[in-house]
Amino acid sequence: ACLPSIESFHAVAAADNGVIHGTAIKTFVNLGTMGTDAVGEVEHILGDNGIDVFDCPITGGTQRAWDKTITAIASGPQEVFERVQPLIKAFAGEIHYIGDKVGQAQVAKIVNNMMSITNLASCIEGVVLGAKAGIDVEKLLAVINSGSGQNSASLTKVPRHVMNRKFDLGGPMYISQKDVTLWRSEAERLGVTQWVGNTVHHLVMQACAMGYGPGDMTEIAKVVEQMSDVEIPKTRN
Structure with a gap:
């Protein structure tokens, strides 16, 4: 999810119709800039429901997003990164994995x-x-x-x-x-x-x-x- 505000980020993740209630979802990848507090809160909430959270904000601007050359900044457990990396490669020209803690990419x-x-x-x-x-x-x-x-x-x-x-x-x-x-x-x-x-x-x-x-x-x-x-x-x- 790449959302414009912290409020919408919380809503998509944990509101009444949020992904927290999904029966098939195993991993929630955040592509937006939400800050460490918001991402940490969502990681805790979804984690308690068996859903991994991976932090992957993107940068480079609108045109590079359309061109699939955007840069992705990734952080979170290595095993989760390996799982979601093929998905990130589908839209990002560069991926920088900078640490194993959710929030470091933020x-x-x-x-x-x-x-x-x-x-x-x-x-x-x-x-x-x-x-x-x-x-x-x-x-x-x-x-x-x-x-x-x-x-x-x-x-x-x-x-x-x-x-x-x-x-x-x-x-x-x-x-x-x-x-x-x-x-x-x-x-x-x-x-x-x-x-x-x-x-x-x-x-x-x-x-x-x-x-x-x-x-x-x-x-x-x-x-x-x-x-x-x-x-x-x-x-x-």
Whole structure:
């Protein structure tokens, strides 16, 4: 199951019509980003009913999912991994088995998502600053992408989904809100500093408060633009 919220994850697993009541199911594979608490709770609930839970969040974006080249991050008992691996191979281009405990893959996925959102936010802030300074933003991106500032946001997300003003990456802002909130929960649980994470969390929460929750995550650009009193010019179709 790959579900958009912790509430729907719990419902599919353990509600009145959830998989917990299935008579044939032996293994429940979670493909979503739910955090260690939620996955641990479902593992306990389903485990008491003889159903194994395997943790396997996916990453790579919508297009790679359609292309069956998505990356799967797997964790759970080795014997369960061997059982479900053929299923995962049917839709994933890469599988990274990182540990034998359910929840370890959640931590890895949350780290990945937080870094992805942070890259996007920092790239957008940089481009907005350049635009306000009167720099040609296409030339600025060329500098970034040939230098040490290069990242996935500067290479693809900003040029393909912000510079054309379409804001159509395909990831809803409310999903980013869930991800940055899960980051804070995991960081607090493990006692890890959140200097950068807190700032990105604040930006995403601000975007949702301004009404961008249902919109695309690249609309973070609109928040930065409004607060900076400048707009990134449309340079691509």
